[in-house]
Amino acid sequence: MKEILQDYSFAELQALVLESGEQKYRAGQLYRGLMRGKRISDITDISKAFKEKLLARFEDEPVRIREVFTSSDGTEKYLFELSDGNIIEGVLMSYKYGRTQCVSTQVGCRMNCAFCASGLNGLIRNLTAGEILSQILIVNAKFGGTPEKRAVTNVVLMGSGEPLDNYDNTVKFLRNVTAEGGICISARNISLSTCGLVPKMYALAEEGIPVNLTVSLHSPSDEERQKIMPVAKAYTIAEILKACENYFEKTGRRYIFEYSLIAGENSDAKHAQMLIDLLRGKPCHVNLIRLNEVKERHLSGISEKEAYRFLGLLEKGGLSATLRRQIGADIGGACGQLRAGYLDGKTI
DSSP states (O other): OOBOGGGOOHHHHHHHHHHTTOOTTHHHHHHHHHHTTOOGGGOTTSOHHHHHHHHHHBOSOSEEEEEEEEOTTSOEEEEEEETTSOEEEEEEEEETTEEEEEOOSEEEOSSOOTTOSTTTTOEEEEOOHHHHHHHHHHHHHHTTOOSSSOSOOEEEEOSSSOGGGGHHHHHHHHHHHTOTTTTOOOGGGEEEEESOOHHHHHHHHTTTOOOEEEEEOOOSOHHHHHHHOGGGGTSOHHHHHHHHHHHHHHHOOOEEEEEEEBTTTTOSHHHHHHHHHHHTTSSEEEEEEEOOOOGGGTOOBOOHHHHHHHHHHHHHTTOOEEEOOOOOGGGTOSTTHHHHHHHTTOOO
């Protein structure tokens, strides 16, 4: 596998161009082409000789769309193929305010949460910063978007993988995707979801990239959380809350808790009250999710009526909370579900 040119910042591209014996302005031409989702071979304003030098060292197309699945609700789910043949996935969701793309940060995942398909085959490898970015660049281009007028307006790092388990590449991606002159998506329009890797949460707070921090909570009890999230054996809810409070102090950004409603596990009135007692008065928001069921995981979601009842209890108890619209269930909407089905040769 060759290097990924989309890993490079603009300053790094300038250095590369000069090292290659090209004029400095070529870096701008190269950068503009990459930010428009073009393959190296399709960038027309650089010389053939320079292009050949680049192609000898760098992947022409580090990420390509292999298949697109469209849900009855309009959601699009993508299978992306990497240059080494590995498969990842992503989702594009359309809202009144624009399009939100969910990207993957790893091939597979080693967190092995009980409700998630991403970890069914373990962690294969980390994605580079450029492989994460390329998912956005090619989808943005697919819809006619440019860096000046983006078709993809918001990004969530909630696809396959744990972003903070791939910390260095994730942070470099965040710097590159928010950089002036590039695709330039505001940090305020980016959400990063973590299962609660506490040391990395503290590190992220020091990076100066005020993305929206989202933590997969899914239970107000350490004991119950450990049953569905192995990482909970390493970091307690109290430790996670301290890291969230530190993130708020450093960035001024309210933090968000994801809470998947699982039948018979965490979705009754008792759990609602425990969640209220845990979070009331904190600068946070609770994002309730009706579980997209993963057959291999043997967990079930609850009805829409039950979900709204749980939401009402939280709101009555003083919490800021919403129920996420359930999307993409008919196209393998759960994280990792489409990739897992594809690898097993199933029909989605």
